[in-house]
Amino acid sequence: MMQSEFEVAGRTREVTVTRTGDGFAVAVDGHTWNVDAARIDGQTLSLLVDNVWRKSYDIIATPDPATKQLTVHVGTTPVTVARNGRRRGRKESGASGAGPQRVFAPMPGKVVRILVKAGEAVRARQPLVVVEAMKMENELRAGRDGTIADIHAQEGASVDAGALLIIIQ
Amino acid sequence: MMQSEFEVAGRTREVTVTRTGDGFAVAVDGHTWNVDAARIDGQTLSLLVDNVWRKSYDIIATPDPATKQLTVHVGTTPVTVARNGRRRGRKESGASGAGPQRVFAPMPGKVVRILVKAGEAVRARQPLVVVEAMKMENELRAGRDGTIADIHAQEGASVDAGALLIIIQ
Amino acid sequence: MKKILIANRGEIAVRVIRACREMDIAPVAVYSECDRTALHVRYADEAYPIGPSEPRESYLRIERIVDAALKAGADAVHPGYGFLAENSAFAAAVRDAGLIFIGPTPKAIETMGSKTAARAAAKRAGVPVVPGTEDPIASDAPDAKIAAVASSIGYPVLVKAVAGGGGKGMRTVTDRQELSSAVRAARSEAGAAFGDAAIYLERQLTRPRHIEVQLLGDAHGTVLPFVERECSIQRRHQKVVEETPSTAVSPALRQAMTSAAVAVARAVGYTNAGTIEFLLDQDGRFYFLEMNTRLQVEHPITEMVTGVDLVQWQIRIARGERLALDPAALVTPKGHSIECRVYAEDPDNHFLPSPGRIVALRTPGGPGIRDDSGAAAGLDVPIFYDPMISKLVAWAEDRPRAIARMRRALGEYRVAGIKTTVPFFIWLLAQAEFVDATFHTTYLDEVLQARHGRPFVEPTPEVEEIAAIAAAVQAVLSPAPVGPQNGASSAACRGQWKSHARAEALRGM
């Protein structure tokens, strides 16, 4: 039996997996499902889950380098899943909560222009920095109102996906 | 530098591989080629070989369970390659040389009928045993004239690919 | 109709699933033990186990399939082809369970399923049949009696399964000495394949062509024929390449054959998709051979030249729709289409089956190519079923271009882990008889015999040298890297690989 806590699409779920004769009994927040699971390869699973019907789910589960979370594709629907304790606060751009907002490069590219200065007040959706990748200029915008606390990017510099560019206080 | 002897489509070849700056110098029976090799995955290679032109070869190389040799697909053309010392005499069915002829099951299946008896004289292409696989009955035939020395198969038995069925002396 | 259970596996189950999805109908799969990870199970909305891998314990078990359909709350059952597709008891059991059988009536299946009864029905409809026995040969008939019948028909004679199809349980006999062993083999194979060991005899025509007419019949009395398919490229009576239209069929002959096909179908009150098979002799006369009361493997080529989705129409007919199709368009092909049945067989070893794990698979794509497949890398081709892994279909404006396109597509095909018939097709499509379409149903067997097992794609000295280089270089490059692909590329693409390494590290989550 294995018990874990997962954050699924932002909500915490208690999941308990118990091996049965020919599959698994999986309890999610107390409700138990009979699951026949077959591994296809490192990231692909086939699940048959007994409910009213015996439904087939085609699963690809891969870690997301930018957010350090697991992306579970249920068919073509991507769902973000994090095991509790492992999740990192990477994808806060656009979040409206308290604390500093960190703006990360969402893809590798070149910083073409920085449009703000440290100490400058910014409004939600105001462009902060322009990153060129794959021949397109992409504006990264502020997720909420605030003040530029720190700029880690340099114009002309190449950055990797996930690189910290700007902090808004 | 690595030196080896390969049997390619039945002919022995001396092959020497030397790493160069950006690829390999590969000598086959004394003639040297400049080879740019890139591995795609466990069994797939891309070779660019400088000759008059710089030719591109799409390679899939997999071991053949039935013959214990390597099947190298150059594009869609399969070529049997054995490293010397490793080759086993598995694929002798149909060979016309001296020595006993061993008839192996070429695929897993069920022995439906054995058509000969030990000590019986057989002619080339005479049916010896019928193996059912994938809903078809497949007759295995004698590769040359001879006498049945031994029968290892039993009617009704399931056999694996490569199982020895009959020896003709 | 909201939910359809597909009583089949492999590529045809995937084909029916696709039709369901495009019609907003939920597809339900069934599977045997060794098909748990097959694509048809993963593509379906629901999947129900129906027993062990042996077909007789699963895909041929009527009650288990009907149970699964009822459990799933399905409205209808699609049989695909093979297995129970031409089993009238299955069609009846589905109907008796209150479900719709997507196919003809049990009565029509039964009549045409008996090849001898079908020949009688064709005769009654005024369509000529190949000379042969009127009734099945009794199971206890002595050899001498069978030999007398064969003599009266005239050699060469074909021993055929009464419940036959797909060339199974069929043997050619050129003289009396071969007759008893051929009858025994055919009975045994027929019993294994159809659960019915009955056989009959038919005269083997001299170098005929196999021409067939696809039909659709609705429940309102309309029967529509499609442009003919040419299926003369056969190995041991099994089709390996099909094309449409046929170079041997003139507009007048097309008119005559499609009319004859409709007459036979009407004679048995036929509904849904079916095919009338004819033999066309060297003098241009055609004979009814048999009717297949189901979808056929070669249905895609008809879809390619007419634009009609035959599987969707099967469903639409089953739910009572009228055939809203332009009859003239169905017999007016646009362009030319060819299908190659890609089998897990070793063409260089007498076409013996080559089941196993597909280690790598790259299928062709691009203009005019359709790959109807049930295979994927990492999956197994099981020993228990038909070894067809894919129907590779090409379309082009005309026959020469369709051949060129198919050759291009075959050249793109990469399969590792199992042998396939791809090298054989590359050889076949380059033969003058194929290019000139001068073939007939025994052409392939004749030429194969004459080749004495010579490999279909013989490596040139250049290719042999490259194979040696590849084997040597692969040994030096081993083992396979798990991260970046190779040194040069790795350095060149730096930037995304730092991230990739992080991804690799997280994989264990």
Add this chain to the structure above:
Amino acid sequence: MKKILIANRGEIAVRVIRACREMDIAPVAVYSECDRTALHVRYADEAYPIGPSEPRESYLRIERIVDAALKAGADAVHPGYGFLAENSAFAAAVRDAGLIFIGPTPKAIETMGSKTAARAAAKRAGVPVVPGTEDPIASDAPDAKIAAVASSIGYPVLVKAVAGGGGKGMRTVTDRQELSSAVRAARSEAGAAFGDAAIYLERQLTRPRHIEVQLLGDAHGTVLPFVERECSIQRRHQKVVEETPSTAVSPALRQAMTSAAVAVARAVGYTNAGTIEFLLDQDGRFYFLEMNTRLQVEHPITEMVTGVDLVQWQIRIARGERLALDPAALVTPKGHSIECRVYAEDPDNHFLPSPGRIVALRTPGGPGIRDDSGAAAGLDVPIFYDPMISKLVAWAEDRPRAIARMRRALGEYRVAGIKTTVPFFIWLLAQAEFVDATFHTTYLDEVLQARHGRPFVEPTPEVEEIAAIAAAVQAVLSPAPVGPQNGASSAACRGQWKSHARAEALRGM
């Protein structure tokens, strides 16, 4: 013509390779450092390195590409689209090296490549153009002067690259305040994309449709138009979905637009494949927008409804053949076709590029589906190039069925390792505006803005629960087995796996 060098990469290079093979012409690839293992290199007969990954150091280096063509002994060069495809200096360099350029003359490229010169040519041919500046804006024009020009045209105004294409270097400006920054951004992007920072201004029509006409012109004076393509589904002026025919074009309008297109092409002595783009306003009036003097990304949908292989015809025209096509058939579409450009972008994160390693890939197949791809599992989508990984094309008898088929195909698409726009397309094809074809060129940007970045496919409670189950079960099942797939299946398929184990043991050879 025996050998063609393809001066491109990715899916379009693979597309041209396929055309070459079907015509028995040897295809030659070129590649940058990070494309060493790309499919176009592996599919070609020969491959030559042309420099580092940065396009300016490789795919945009005219002299390196011409050198490679000469070294390979090629007869001709196919430019694909993007990179040097509309660079007249490249076409001239190829010609001057004694090779055939598969495309129009350098002169025609130059004329139509300047969007302002092209507008002048259209006007001279009697075809209306969108109101705007006659000449490029001077690079040192003061902001005030540009603003005055904009005011005289009337807001909203479009800032466009004179050397433009593919929506690059284009900005919409709704009032004067945005003008300078838009001009600056457009200049910078245009300079990066085309090596030419010149821009001009054009009035933005109110909710027009983008309708374009594909043409082929041979060297003997024949110019033939094809049925129109509807390309109004655009994001930031880049096409994302195209279809043919357009629901907005009546037979009379088709006649008028195709005639206008031919008039423009004739005015510049156009040969080979090209496309005249029009805007169609809400009153049914159309305006010349620009001409693309090359093959277009959306060419497959025209191939699907006409059966004509445009790439093969490019080659045939280049070697001097006459256009042996029935003009009436080209403007009489058979059925309906839709293309979705599958990009390595994260639609749920402002469509930002998502380069990286494709860990798993399963592409759709079956009836009516064509996947023109340059991607494969295990390969990287590099950061340096356009992030399009595949053109997914559907064909069916009519538009509703083509949409249903495309939705089915999108549902089959599986990509892991990178984000793609597949979930976005699944959402888009379900929108009433798409289903009813009431869209226009700003529809998508408007609806995207209104959605405020909401995910395109939001998981249902059921899907969230399944995701949790999958994550938990995957952790229990780890690590991935290298041999048999899973316990149940392994036992069921015993027989072939003993052999498989032997195969695994031999892998090290």
